[in-house]
Amino acid sequence: MAKVLIIAEHDGKKLNGSTARVMTCAQGLSAESVEIAVFAAEGAAVAEQAAAISGVTKVLLIENPANEHATAAILAPQIEALASEYSHVLAPSTTFGKDLTPRIAAHLAVPQISDIMRVESPRIFDRPIYAGNAVITVEAPEGIVVGTVRTASFSEAEKTGSATIEKREINVELPSHTRFVKLETSGSADRPDLQAAAKVVSGGRGVGSTENFKVIYDLADKLGAAVGASRAAVDAGFIPNDHQVGQTGKIIAPELYMSFGISGAIQHLAGIKDAGTIVAINKDPDAPIFEIADFGLVGDLFEIIPELEKALA
C-alpha cells in the first residue's frame, strides 16, 4: 500500500492552493496514508490549513529558521531524511516543485515523473510531452516514486478534514552555499493567485500597452479574478512575467478564463486547455483562440470591456 508524502507549497502564511490539487492526485494512488510536510520558520498557520484538506492523514510541521525562504538546496536534504518512510514523494508542478523534487530524486537515485496529469495505478501515470502535444503513459521503476503534479489536471481537494499536526525535528546538515536575497512580486496582495484563481482575465498583445492593461485589471477586480497575459504581452513589457500563461509560463485551470486580444499561439493554448469555460474576445475572426473557446466574440476589446462592465454592474 502506498504511503504518500506531499511537500506543501506556501509563502509562510498561506498554503498555496496547488497543495490541495496534489492531494486529489494522491487520492488516485489508493494510499494507506497521505501526509503533508510543511517546512517553515514558523508554520503553525500553514499546517492548520494543510490539516483541513480532506483525506490528509497527518501533517508534519518541520520548523527551522533556515526554512524561512526555503530553497531547494535547503529543503532537499530534509525531505531526503524523511523519504525512506514513504512510497511516494509528491509536490505541485509549480516553479517551487519543479525546482525542488529533482534534487530529491537524484539523491534517492530514482528517476522523477514530471507533470503527472493522470494516475492509472500507483506506478503508472500519464504526463505531457512536446508542450502538451502528446501524452505518454509511463511506469516508474522500483523504489520511491518522486513526482510533480500538473495542478491544472486536478481540482482542489475539499477542505473538511482535521488531520493531526505533528512537529518534527530533522537534524541534517544544511548547506550555506545558497542564500535568499529578495523576492519582487508584482501582484497586489488582495488579487487572487493566478494558479489558484477560479476566474482569470487575461490580456495579450492586442491590449497594446502597460497603461491599457488597466482595463484588464479593472475588469478582473470586478469579477474577483486573477490577471493573466500571453507571452507576447509579457515580452512587449506590458505586464510582469509572473502573469504569463502558457507552456513557458503558468499552466492553469480556472473555472472561467476570459482572454482579450490574445490570438492564441499554440504555446498559450497549452496553458489553458484545462480551463472550465474559455471566453475569447479578439478583433480577428480567424484567431486560433476561437478554435478552443467555448464562447467567442469578435470585436474590439476596448469597446467590449466597458459594455461587459455595464452588464455586470
Place this chain on the structure above:
Amino acid sequence: MPEYKAPQRDMMFVLNDVINVSELAELPGFEDATPDIVQGVIDEAAKIIENTIAPLNETGDREGCRFDNGTVTAPAGFKEAYQLYAESGWTGLDKSIDFGGQGLPYTLATAVTDMLSAGNDAFSLYPGLTNGACEALVEHGSQELQDIYLEKLTTGEWTGTMCLTEPQAGSDLSQVRTKAIDQNDGTYLVEGTKVFITGGEHDFVENIIHLVLARLPDAPAGVKGISMFLIPKFMINSDASLGERNPVVCASIEEKMGIHGSSTCVMNFENAVGYMIGNPNEGLRYMFTMMNLARLMVGLQGLGVAERATQGAIEYAKERKQATAINGGATIIHHPDVRRMLMTMKALTEGCRMVAYDTAKQYDISKAHPDASVRKTANDRVELMTPICKAFATDTGCEVASLGVQVLGGAGYIRESGMEQHMRDAKIFCIYEGTNAIQALDLVGRKMKLNLPQNFITEMAAKLEAESSNSELAFILEPMKIALELLDETTQWLIKAAQEDPQNPAAAAVEYLTLYSLLTHGYFWVIAAKAALIKQDDSFCQAKLATAQFFAAKILPRVHSLAPAIMSGAAVVMAAEEDGI
C-alpha cells in the same frame, strides 16, 4: 500576413536527393562544402532571414523608399537588417577567400538567395546587384581596382549597382549615349543619365560602387562601342579612406507597382570620375558576365515569390472553413479546386527550385572542375538553363502569386492578407534583366545555334530510357516520353522554319521556352519521384510523390497545346494590319 518559414525540408531534399550537392565537396577549392557545413549554412541563414529580413517584407512594401534632395531612405529596419546580414558574413558566401569571402559553392549561395528572395524580394536586390558588380570586377577588373574595391563589396560594407539602361536604351543597349572622356591619368570623366538603377542610392552603406556602360568619343556605333567604367559614389584616398563626393547624383526614384522597398533610381553622372574596366569597347561582353548571374538571381526571385505565395495559400486553406467539402472536410483545402490550385503552386515552385539548384551546381562545376571538357559541358548547361531559370521561374512567380490570391478569395484581394503584394512584386521579375521574351529569343537564337537545346533533349531521352524498367515511375516516364518526342519535333520545326522566315522562331519563342521548361521540370520530377519512392512512409516523401504525379497528370499536358501553337508559324501572329489592331 503569414510568416515566412524557409522550406528547409524541400531545400535539403533538392540539395541531397536531387542534385547530390555532396559531389561539390570533391572539387578543388570546395573541400569545405561538406554535408555538415551545408546543413549549418542553411540552418543559420534560415534563422536570420526568417527572423530579421522576412518580417520587413510587408512594412517595406507599405512604407517604400523615400527620396529627398538626392538622398534615398529605405523603409524602416532595412538598414539595420542589411548591416546585420552583411556583418554576419552572408554577402561573401560564395566569394573569393582572397577578398574576405568564404569561398563556398554558388549552389549554397543559390539556396540562401532562394530564402532571401522569398523572405523579402525587395531587400534581396541590394546584395543581389552587388554580386553582379563583384563578378564583373573579378573577371575583368585590373588588379588595382580589385584591390581597392573587391573586399568591401564582398563583405557588404559597400554595395554595387549595374548602370546600363538609359531612357532611349532599354532592351537595346546599342542606343547607349552616356559619354566617357579619357583624362589621360588613368581616369575618365563620365556624363549621362541612367534610369531604373536598382540600389543606385540608399542609406545602408557609406559607399556605392556603380558599374556603368558608356561610350568613348571615338567608339564605333552600336554595341561594339560600349565600354564599362567603375564609378564610386565617394572617391577613395590613397590611404583607403573615403575622399571627395563624386558627382554621381540620384535625381529621383520611381514609384512602382511593387518591390517598394527597393530603390529604383534615376542616376545623373555629371562628369563623374570613373575607371575603365578591362579594355575599351568590350563593355557589353563584360556586362554579360554580370547579366548571366543577375538573370539566375531574378529566376530565384520568381522562385522565392512563388514559395512565399504557396506557403500563404496552404496555411490559409488549412484554416479557412467554408462550405463542407464533398469529402466532408471542414476547411477549404478539402475542396478539389482549391487543392488543384495548391498542387499547381506546389508543383511549379518545387520544380523551379530543382532546376535552379541544379543549374547552380553546373555553374560550380563549370568554374571548379579540373577537367576542361567537364567544365565545358557544365557551362553549356548553364548557358541553356539561364533563360529557362529566368523566364520560366518568373512566369511561375506570376502564375503562382495570382493563384495565391485566388485561393484566399476576397481576403486575398485585400492588402492585409499579404497575398496581393506578391502579385505586384512578381511582375517586375518577368521584365528586368532582359524581359522574358528576350530570354526566349536567346533560347531559340543563340542557344539553338550552339545546339544546346538539342543536346539536352538527347540527355533527357537517355535518362528516360535508363529509368524505363522502373515500373513505379511509369506514371511520369510515359507522358514524358510522348512530350519529349513532341519537343524534339517542335525543335526541328523551329530550326527549319527559321530558314523560311526569321519571324517564325521569334513569334513562337516564348511558347517554345515554356514548352522546353515543362520538359526540364519533368526531367527533374523523374529524379525527385525516384528519390521519394524510397521513403514513402514519410509524409514529406508521400507528398513529394503525389506532387510528381500531379505534375505528370495536370501540368505536363500543357505541352500538347503549346506544340501545335508553336508550329502554327508567324504568319497567323502578324496577319492583322497594324491600323486594324
Place this chain on the structure above:
Amino acid sequence: MKILVGVKRVVDFNVRIQVKADGSGVATEGVKMSMNPFDEIAVEEALRLKEAGKAEEVIAITIGPKASQEQLRTALAMGADRAIHVETDEDVQPLTAARILKAITDKEEPKIVMLGKQAIDDDNNQTAQMLAALANWPQATFASKIDVDGDSANVTREIDAGLETLSIDLPAVISTDLRLNEPRYVKLPDIMKAKRKPIETFTIAELGIEPAAAVKVLKTSAPAARQAGIKVASVDELVAALKEKGLI
C-alpha cells in the same frame, strides 16, 4: 574560469509533432532537428560571461546520437571554444544525463554548468537540479538574470510568485529561462571556423557511468482535443450564456 554548457538535439521548435498511430511514439523521421531553445540561451549567456571577462573558456557538451554533433557545431559557431560529445543511441533520461554531466564536471572542473531549464521534447525540467544534487552544488533554476562576482553569483529566477534573487557560491548549476537573453545570429565565417574546433567524444561506458533505472514509456497518445464552442454576437448574449452556466 570554465563554463560547461549543455546542448540537446531536439525536434525543432516550429515543427508540429505527430503522434504515431500505433502509439509507439512521436514521428521524427525527416523532421527538422535543432538545438533546444533554452540551451541556446544557455550558450549565449556563457558566451556573454566570457566576453565580459568573467570566464575564460566555454565548453559545449551534448549527450546523444552521432547527429547531435550538428548542435555542437552550432554552439561552436556561436562561439564556444570546444565541445564534448557523449555518444549514445539510447534514450538518456535526466538522472543518467545528470550522472554523465557529473563525470564530465569532475574532469573539467567548471565553475558554472549552464543548462536550459527544460528540453522542449520531453519537458522534464530535471537535469540541472539533479546534477546540482549529485555534485552537492548550489542550483539556480529558471534564471532571468545572472551577475557573476568572483566566487559567487547573484541569480534572478522567474518563479510563480515573481522574481526571486538568490546568491550562490560557485561552482554552481544554473538553468536558463526564456527572458535571460536573446541568442545571437551565427556568423557565416564562424560556421566555417567551428568546423576546425575540437570535439572530444566519449561513450557512456568510457565515463564509467552506470545508467540510472529508467522510467518506462508504455504508450504515446494524442492529447484530448478541446472542441470549439460557439461565437456569440453581442456582449449581452455572452453575459447571458455565462450567467446560465453560473460563472458570473
